[in-house]
Amino acid sequence: MRTLGVAAILAALTMPTLSADLTPSAIRALLEGQDATAVVRSLDESVWNGFLAHVEAGDRGWIDLVPLLAPGTDAGTSESLTISLSRALKSNPAGVLNVLAADHYSAADICGDNDIEVSLFEAVAFIDEALVKVAAVMDPALSEARNECLYALTDARISALI
Template identity: 40%
Template sequence: MKAGLLIAVLWAMAGMVQAQQPLSAAGLAKEIDAKGAKAVVEGLGDRFDGVLDRIDTGDADWIALVPRLAQGTDAGNSEGLSIALAYALPKNPAAVLAVVTEDGGILSVSRVCSIPFIEDSVKDRPGYKRQALRAMEAVRVAALQRAKESCFAVLSRSR
């Protein structure tokens, strides 16, 4: 009985230590490899907002992780990924253009590049648009030109 209780306490403590460890893109990538995207996203719970915050910053490692995370998201979390990429677009357009798709899915150019922000989360939409367009103009990577042109066209039409 005591041994069972001790094991239960140690198991719970191990879970708390894991939940309190800081999030890292490399750590989440390893977790996805081991458990799959759906299990990792579900396991993040409220910490998924922290993942979105890191993507928002434009950090290339976090942006590169987005397609893998997207495989495990539901509707709300999927929308969050699209919006996080939109926030990241003026900060790191090359990284964002490298992960957007043309297929109409959650990472599609039509979503990410359409100023998909909820309500008034971006007060100066025209300013955001100018910054994002200017940032994309600087992208010269040949492999990203198609995504750049598509995103540029969608963003140019967006309000």
Template identity: 55%
Template sequence: MRFFAVTLAFVALTFPALAGDLTPDLIRAMLAKDSPTAVVQSLDDGDAENNPWFGVLDQIETGDQDWIDLVPLLAPGTDAGTAEGLVITLSRTLKTNAPAVFKLIADGQFTVEDICVDNDIEVPLTDYIAFLDNIVVTVAAVLDPALLDVRNACLHQIGTARISALVDGH
């Protein structure tokens, strides 16, 4: 029994995400010790209900700047599935913090074509249109002169995606 307790303590210290609630500071500490790839792989561990990576994505989606600031640090460590999840999350984050997402686009981290659409998989047409209609409001509200070019490109992408979805049935 003692061996099990020591092993569990070691695992919790090795994988801080298992030791308690994730915070941006905890993830920064993980990144200070390991590569982005190692950190993302350690977070993307577990089933859908207990996967810490999904918790990180949920926090980013809230629009909290401290979580969004982690995106450029974590993105290089993503691969197919985790990269796709991050892009989907950033699309959704347009509803909660469009200026922060635009800064990531302006910095070359992501493209307007990747972010300014609904990236969810197999979305029903009505949900797709509703998503685009919801983000167009928050996107149009961005008035920071430094982000106007990205905002305008995003609005164009949203309009194009909406028209295409209505004409082609998605």
């Protein structure tokens, strides 16, 4: 009986779980075997929230996964993905602009007013910080996406203040 208990514990400790091994390559491996909808549905809430936290933090490998997973999202997960990508404007504006430049999202989706969980002051402060970060991206390949994002951020700022 004791041997069986030790074996079960060792098996549980050595069996990787997706949440513990959540890496961009782990998500890519899942996407190789199934479509985006199946992958998104297979991620429990804590794993999905972990993914969103990496996107929001601006981690490039995670941001690059957004266009691959977006087609598999429903209304709620799509909104949370858009908000996380929007928040990543402050930490990795070039990564977000790269997603915009590849026509996976519109600038209005990501750079517009889409964070309903903050006060007016917080929204304007976020927009101001994002404006500075996005304006600093000088990569010529991202200039069109940058300009569209700057326009959407400016429009969102004006709308918030009116």
